[in-house]
Amino acid sequence: MERFDFPPTKNKRPIRCLAALVLISLSGCLPATTGGAEGIGFRQARFEEISAMRQYRDCVEDGYRVAEDASRNQQSAGYRTSARIIENCEAELAPDVQGLAQEERMQAYAVSILNYIKAGDIEKAQANLNTFKDAYAGFDLYLPSGASFIDTIGVLTGKSSALPGAKMAMLNLSQDVRAEIQRARFWMHN
Numbered sequence: 001m002e003r004f005d006f007p008p009t010k011n012k013r014p015i016r017c018l019a020a021l022v023l024i025s026l027s028g029c030l031p032a033t034t035g036g037a038e039g040i041g042f043r044q045a046r047f048e049e050i051s052a053m054r055q056y057r058d059c060v061e062d063g064y065r066v067a068e069d070a071s072r073n074q075q076s077a078g079y080r081t082s083a084r085i086i087e088n089c090e091a092e093l094a095p096d097v098q099g100l101a102q103e104e105r106m107q108a109y110a111v112s113i114l115n116y117i118k119a120g121d122i123e124k125a126q127a128n129l130n131t132f133k134d135a136y137a138g139f140d141l142y143l144p145s146g147a148s149f150i151d152t153i154g155v156l157t158g159k160s161s162a163l164p165g166a167k168m169a170m171l172n173l174s175q176d177v178r179a180e181i182q183r184a185r186f187w188m189h190n
Helices: 011-029 037-073 077-093 101-118 122-135 149-156 165-169 173-188
Strands: none
Touching: 037 077, 037 101, 077 101, 077 122, 101 122, 101 149, 122 149, 149 173
């Protein structure tokens, strides 16, 4: 058997390039770690937020079901119960998740205000409207007609109906509500 001896190479550049290429390709196989305990803490906090919102949504769904039953059975007491359930859902929400799903929570609280009106509890509707304005200062919901929820409920509960005509004209109300207010004012004075 013959043995071949390769002449020693003086240029080691190709070997170094090959070694660098192997190291680079193997570095892709190493697991990347991100923050260790900080990542776990973030995940735990996110899990708690998700759990709290899931409980909130389940609670609100219970309130909606009670309102549907009240509508089906034509019982105004069911609307009051539904409003209380939704109000309690908001109250039981932990402070660290108060900023989550703000629009969804505004809509649910608005439904509770409407349910108090349907139940005939105008004073509680007014009180909850004030709570709504304080909790979501600077925000409003808009009805399908484009009217302001806060302005409309303020008029329906009598809180804004005592305003003079010029200020009433500045409220963002639907044409139907505006016409009804004008009709009521006409018959009060004539």
